[in-house]
Amino acid sequence: MSIKNKILSGLAYLLIFLLSSNISSVAQVLRDSSIYSVDSFSGKLLRNTVDKQLNTYIFNTKLNYNYRFSGLFIGLDENFSSTVINSTEKNIKDEQYLRFLAQYKFNNYIKTGLLFYNNSYKDSRLFSINKTNVTQASFYAGSQPWEGLEITAFGGKSSNSQIEETDEGIIYGGEIKLAPTNINEFILSSFMKYQNEDISPRKNSIRYVKFDLNNELENLKNQISFNYSEQRRDFYFKADSITSYEFGVNNNIQTRKESDYHILDKLTFAQLNSPLKFELTGKLSWKQVERSTRYVSIANTSSSSFDAEIQEMNLELGTNIDYTTDNLKSTLRFTYSERDENHKPREIEGLSQIIFNQREKTESLKNNFSKIAHISFSSLYKISDNDLLTFNLYHRKLQYDTPSPDNYDDRDELLSTASLTYLKRLSRIFAAFINLEGTFNKTVYIFSRRSSNNNVQRILKFGAGGIIESGKFRSVNTAEVSANYTVFDYEKLNPNYKSFSYRHLMLKDSTLTNVWKNLDFFVTSYIKFSEQGDFNWDSFSASPVRFLSEFYAEPKLIFKIEGFHLGLGIRYFILETYNYTTGLEKNLASIYKSIGPIASARYIIGSKIDFTFDGTYEFITSSNNGRELINFNMYLNYRL
Numbered sequence: 167m168s169i170k171n172k173i174l175s176g177l178a179y180l181l182i183f184l185l186s187s188n189i190s191s192v193a194q195v196l197r198d199s200s201i202y203s204v205d206s207f208s209g210k211l212l213r214n215t216v217d218k219q220l221n222t223y224i225f226n227t228k229l230n231y232n233y234r235f236s237g238l239f240i241g242l243d244e245n246f247s248s249t250v251i252n253s254t255e256k257n258i259k260d261e262q263y264l265r266f267l268a269q270y271k272f273n274n275y276i277k278t279g280l281l282f283y284n285n286s287y288k289d290s291r292l293f294s295i296n297k298t299n300v301t302q303a304s305f306y307a308g309s310q311p312w313e314g315l316e317i318t319a320f321g322g323k324s325s326n327s328q329i330e331e332t333d334e335g336i337i338y339g340g341e342i343k344l345a346p347t348n349i350n351e352f353i354l355s356s357f358m359k360y361q362n363e364d365i366s367p368r369k370n371s372i373r374y375v376k377f378d379l380n381n382e383l384e385n386l387k388n389q390i391s392f393n394y395s396e397q398r399r400d401f402y403f404k405a406d407s408i409t410s411y412e413f414g415v416n417n418n419i420q421t422r423k424e425s426d427y428h429i430l431d432k433l434t435f436a437q438l439n440s441p442l443k444f445e446l447t448g449k450l451s452w453k454q455v456e457r458s459t460r461y462v463s464i465a466n467t468s469s470s471s472f473d474a475e476i477q478e479m480n481l482e483l484g485t486n487i488d489y490t491t492d493n494l495k496s497t498l499r500f501t502y503s504e505r506d507e508n509h510k511p512r513e514i515e516g517l518s519q520i521i522f523n524q525r526e527k528t529e530s531l532k533n534n535f536s537k538i539a540h541i542s543f544s545s546l547y548k549i550s551d552n553d554l555l556t557f558n559l560y561h562r563k564l565q566y567d568t569p570s571p572d573n574y575d576d577r578d579e580l581l582s583t584a585s586l587t588y589l590k591r592l593s594r595i596f597a598a599f600i601n602l603e604g605t606f607n608k609t610v611y612i613f614s615r616r617s618s619n620n621n622v623q624r625i626l627k628f629g630a631g632g633i634i635e636s637g638k639f640r641s642v643n644t645a646e647v648s649a650n651y652t653v654f655d656y657e658k659l660n661p662n663y664k665s666f667s668y669r670h671l672m673l674k675d676s677t678l679t680n681v682w683k684n685l686d687f688f689v690t691s692y693i694k695f696s697e698q699g700d701f702n703w704d705s706f707s708a709s710p711v712r713f714l715s716e717f718y719a720e721p722k723l724i725f726k727i728e729g730f731h732l733g734l735g736i737r738y739f740i741l742e743t744y745n746y747t748t749g750l751e752k753n754l755a756s757i758y759k760s761i762g763p764i765a766s767a768r769y770i771i772g773s774k775i776d777f778t779f780d781g782t783y784e785f786i787t788s789s790n791n792g793r794e795l796i797n798f799n800m801y802l803n804y805r806l
Contacts, residue, residue: 200341200357202281202306202318204269207232207241210806217799223250231806237271239279259289278307281320295401299327302337302363314345326365328402329417335365339372346380353380367460368400368419387434398423408466419460427452445486453478456512464516469525472511479506496545505536530570537565552591559584576612581605595636601629618663620655638680646672653703667701667708670694684726688733691719699746713744713752722764733766737782756789777802 207230215226225248232241243265251257269279282303289296304322321338339361346355356377363370373396381388398421405418428451435444455476462471484501509532511525542560549555564579585603592598605625611617631644650668657663674692681687699710722735739760744752762784769777781798
């Protein structure tokens with residue numbers, strides 16, 4: 167393939183990705199959740215990041231390191247993040263995750279090791295759980311009875327702190343991992359984990375089972391996956407005065423238990439040397455979340471005294487058809503899903519049945535049943551070596567029902583989008599494209615109490631642009647006009663909902679050129695005009711209400727020498743807002759202006775170290791006041 171064809175194809179695939187990125191898929195990636203595997207300590211890297219945007223500072227440090235010598239392995243994984251918000255009151259939030267593993271492998275069958283784990287969270291704001299710390303140290307031993315099968319048992323001590331209460335106890339369990347193994351023409355892999363954390367009066371636990379079964383015939387592949395997980399966590403929260411007096415505790419305990427099951431079957435048909443590929447996927451999942459409170463006072467009953475339980479069932483079906491030739495690549499996808507979600511309170515012996523019935527009615531308002539269908543089609547057609555045509559179509563239908571007679575949120579939604587893009591390379595250095603895109607979105611509430619929200623949204627976009635690339639010069643220029651018309655069905659009956667239109671014109675430019683040896687000049691800019699107004703669909707007329715004018719420019723000089731890049735420039739932005747009078751004359755309502763220097767730096771030292779910095783210093787003036795603002799981000803990577 168020639169260089170110009172590679173460029174042309176790359177541009178087309180980029181356009182397809184941007185225009186079809188909202189298409190969903192039912193595929194799922196299953197992952198190994200073992201923390202005792204040396205494979206989880208990958209890479210050797212030290213990274214420091216500082217980011218400041220407006221009044222928020224974010225600091226992050228990440229360290230990955232491992233060392234091997236004969237049968238000895240040492241791994242370290244650490245991630246620390248701190249967020250500082252300077253507002254009326256300064257807020258500081260710190261999070262740290264640290265894991266250290268030391269393992270000795272005697273031979274191919276036996277290994278032993280020590281794992282240290284710490285996870286801490288601290289927030290200066292005063293809310294229920296603003297400070298937690300979990301520390302665990304465990305000894306583990308693993309064996310490999312035969313190739314591909316690993317069995318690991320572990321036990322140790324755990325310390326868990328919440329709301330100034332520290333509980334200590336033992337942690338124990340085991341893991342079984344089976345690497346992909348051929349059994350009678352089936353490839354089987356699995357992972358199982360059992361863990362208990364007994365930190366009386368609290369208990370935490372993990373149960374996890376995963377099986378993957380793959381079978382491959384001449385033209386047919388079949389993948390079956392089963393996954394089960396159960397996680398229980400006990401949390402402290404502040405007890406009210408009556409509960410505290412009755413049970414003699416300062417903090418109550420809430421237990422959250424979540425159970426998940428799913429089974430997935432995926433069939434793939436792909437005949438050798440055939441342009442057609444067909445996939446069919448089915449997935450059934452079930453989820454249950456239970457919440458229970460340890461101490462409940464009978465003397466102070468209310469509807470909130472009852473804990474809740476959520477049950478959710480999902481069915482997903484999907485199909486995917488690909489057709490690929492030298493000049494055509496097309497994909498047709500269809501997915502259908504149903505979800506049934508039920509909420510109910512959990513009965514507690516001794517509490518009033520009347521109050522329970524009130525809570526049951528409240529929880530039933532959250533019950534819902536939904537059906538969603540998606541269909542999408544994308545196609546790239548290579549008309550010639552210089553012409554590409556892409557087409558994307560997406561349609562979604564949602565049906566949302568609530569069984570409770572007191573819930574009026576039942577609705578139907580339709581969303582359809584279509585886009586057509588034509589890309590042509592006119593010469594060796596110039597390519598141009600045009601794009602047309604339309605969206606239709608309709609929302610209909612079934613009951614009259616919510617029908618005032620019924621609306622239809624229509625969006626139409628037209629864009630065109632060009633790419634000039636020759637040696638040391640590259641420029642991308644685009645123009646786009648867009649119109650959005652949102653119409654409410656019953657706006658005459660409800661003055662709170664009024665149909666409106668929103669239109670804009672945008673011109674964008676991005677240019678990079680080499681002006682002298684190691685010196686580049688880069689500029690990015692845009693001009694945007696927007697108008698919002700009251701709209702009448704019957705006469706297709708609009709009465710403008712507000713007009714916006716935006717201009718942005720960022721010219722920058724970039725100096726490059728031996729891995730060092732330094733950029734210096736200016737950032738300029740102005741936003742003008744106008745209101746319309748009854749005579750449709752524009753009156754200036756406000757001005758927002760920002761101007762200031764910008765700087766960027768990047769330094770790469772071999773394959774070990776790279777440093778990046780981007781910063782702006784803004785002088786901001788508006789209709790009311792003026793101020794100065796610094797924004798920057800910086801990071802340093804060191805590959806150990």
